[in-house]
Amino acid sequence: EPEVTQTPSHQVTQMGQEVILRCVPISNHLYFYWYRQILGQKVEFLVSFYNNEISEKSEIFDDQFSVERPDGSNFTLKIRSTKLEDSAMYFCASNLNRGYTFGSGTRLTVV
């Protein structure tokens, strides 16, 4: 069964550093997403991406965040200058006709 692959599974970074979280969506999917889950809390929508541009973003997705699909297979989330409160699990997802698939997540720890 096709999978959404996220790397790394766990990343530790120092406050103020830039971090890039990587995702490989399912190849024929058209919509791509990033979600965030702060420890012990619910999963929150960050951004959706379609046709090489952002289609929707939440209020969490401020200027510190950016997304890119650099080569047609990868889908990345960049956090420019990490803060302690960016520590969370980040899930990538992709979708074709409402067949959603989540990756297994990247746990980001900002120290």
Place this chain on the structure above:
Amino acid sequence: AQKVTQAQTEISVVEKEDVTLDCVYETRDTTYYLFWYKQPPSGELVFLIRRNSFDEQNEISGRYSWNFQKSTSSFNFTITASQVVDSAVYFCALIPGDNYGQNFVFGPGTRLSVLP
């Protein structure tokens, strides 16, 4: 506004008991999709079920069953004869509208502990 409420924050049961996890949703859309996901301690989101707003039939899959009632905007999940491996956080989620690309609205989750 779109919202999903899971009033039970934590539930503990003893193995073999039945347990029902409640989910109440809010949306103005007439077309929408409801989901349940399981999040075990390892952290990944495991898909359990998807139901669209036009299909009110209850569903049973092994020990799992779901009761969808539009009249009360509820989509409850029952585990029959619970097992220790069912211990996890369970999320109910909503995709409002008919747009293929619409994002999820998740509930806050219910942490289920099944004790041996």
